[in-house]
Amino acid sequence: MIGDRLEARLRLDPDGDPRHEVGRVWTRVAGSTLPAARPVLVRAMPAGALVAIIALLLAGLILRPRVQEPGATPSPTVPASPTVPPSNAAAVSAIYNTWAQRLGPANRPPASITIIARTGNDLNVSAGTFPIDQPFLATARIGEIGRVYIAAAIVRLAACSTDTKLTGCNGLVNDRGFSLDSTVKSAYPPWNSDVAFTTIGNVLEGTSGFAPIASSLDELAAQIAADPGADWSRATRLNAAMSNTRRFAPGDRREPADTEWILLEEMLGYATGRPVDDVMLGGDVVPPLTTAFADQPPNALISGSLATGEAVSDLDPALLALVGNEGGMSASSHDLAELAVSAWGTAAVLDTPMVDELIDAPDHANPLGATAICCGDLPANDIGATGHAVGWSSAVAWAFDSQIAVGVVIGRDVREDDLQALLHELIAVPSP
Numbered sequence: 001m002i003g004d005r006l007e008a009r010l011r012l013d014p015d016g017d018p019r020h021e022v023g024r025v026w027t028r029v030a031g032s033t034l035p036a037a038r039p040v041l042v043r044a045m046p047a048g049a050l051v052a053i054i055a056l057l058l059a060g061l062i063l064r065p066r067v068q069e070p071g072a073t074p075s076p077t078v079p080a081s082p083t084v085p086p087s088n089a090a091a092v093s094a095i096y097n098t099w100a101q102r103l104g105p106a107n108r109p110p111a112s113i114t115i116i117a118r119t120g121n122d123l124n125v126s127a128g129t130f131p132i133d134q135p136f137l138a139t140a141r142i143g144e145i146g147r148v149y150i151a152a153a154i155v156r157l158a159a160c161s162t163d164t165k166l167t168g169c170n171g172l173v174n175d176r177g178f179s180l181d182s183t184v185k186s187a188y189p190p191w192n193s194d195v196a197f198t199t200i201g202n203v204l205e206g207t208s209g210f211a212p213i214a215s216s217l218d219e220l221a222a223q224i225a226a227d228p229g230a231d232w233s234r235a236t237r238l239n240a241a242m243s244n245t246r247r248f249a250p251g252d253r254r255e256p257a258d259t260e261w262i263l264l265e266e267m268l269g270y271a272t273g274r275p276v277d278d279v280m281l282g283g284d285v286v287p288p289l290t291t292a293f294a295d296q297p298p299n300a301l302i303s304g305s306l307a308t309g310e311a312v313s314d315l316d317p318a319l320l321a322l323v324g325n326e327g328g329m330s331a332s333s334h335d336l337a338e339l340a341v342s343a344w345g346t347a348a349v350l351d352t353p354m355v356d357e358l359i360d361a362p363d364h365a366n367p368l369g370a371t372a373i374c375c376g377d378l379p380a381n382d383i384g385a386t387g388h389a390v391g392w393s394s395a396v397a398w399a400f401d402s403q404i405a406v407g408v409v410i411g412r413d414v415r416e417d418d419l420q421a422l423l424h425e426l427i428a429v430p431s432p
Helices: 002-012 047-062 086-105 144-164 200-205 217-226 234-243 256-274 319-327 333-345 354-358 415-429
Strands: 111-117 124-129 139-141 331-332 372-375 382-388 391-400 403-409
Touching: 002 047, 002 111, 047 111, 047 354, 086 124, 086 200, 086 415, 111 333, 139 391, 139 403, 139 415, 144 256, 144 319, 144 333, 144 382, 144 391, 200 256, 217 319, 234 256, 234 319, 256 333, 331 403, 333 354, 333 391, 333 403, 333 415, 372 415, 403 415
Parallel strands: none
Antiparallel strands: 111 124, 111 403, 139 331, 372 382, 382 391, 391 403
């Protein structure tokens, strides 16, 4: 997927698609089923390129009106919007209530589900107690879903390095040069190893073979809690993981690890060498989103809990500093659905070559930072991602056929197979 095919796309756009206008997310979707561009959110320093993408995403979403939902109640609620068919809302409530039985009969966590259709209609369903009156705007730590944002930032930076006039570059000039075919050593100076030829593309695709820092955010959190006095700095842990024996030779297979995504975020800072303000749109954009980066306080964070039901107030600061946006971002169900629209469902923010690479067009078998959602023997046609963050779970998906986006946040770290089961049912809901 990376390499000559991507470079050709980025330079020539062989499909001949017209330049995409940055603006209202659904402007292009109404008359086209073109897969859409993915915006990106980012923390402050040093990942300036990542911040630029979230600014672009916000610019694309700011004109889209938001449905106002009634106050939170202990049972699933449906916003009083005349544009949402009641049958769909009832179907989503029924899906969640049935699924929630997996969590046991008592002490169920808060959960918010948002589904957005290509028509612009929003469907919001919630259960439990929330810190604000609009449950669909309350947030959770979204864990590995942060990888979607990092992937978009890397692909955008590679494209803008070739042509700064592409849609979405927003004046970003990559003076140092940045190519997916470049070696890791060239893009990340702290790493001095010449043992294996590893490209940025290998890291982005999950084919580098680098050893993981930890197998999951939960495991890493447990390690830090068990030995808080150890050196948990990002530089130390990243260098140790990259210096360990490779799991496999670069390019042999696709098996992403947290090391790769933390490394990619570090590369953004080295590649741009610029402060955040230099790559953002400016101070005149007032974002309607509630998404926050790992180094920012979360907005209206819902209560979290372990699988046992034990309460979790937030992630350990040492853990947040180590994983960064790879695992520490926070967002609402509405934000995640908007992300799916802008990142996988419309070509409104980034150019088609960037989008195609992110979704692995045309078959979507290996989307960057996400996974294909398959159904039996049918080819993969939808894209999704799940996140686990110690006391929270989240999911996001885009259905190419029905053109719906799904965002889910739950105040408990549920099992991956359970989360996948819920996501598969929600992605099959008829378009609102």
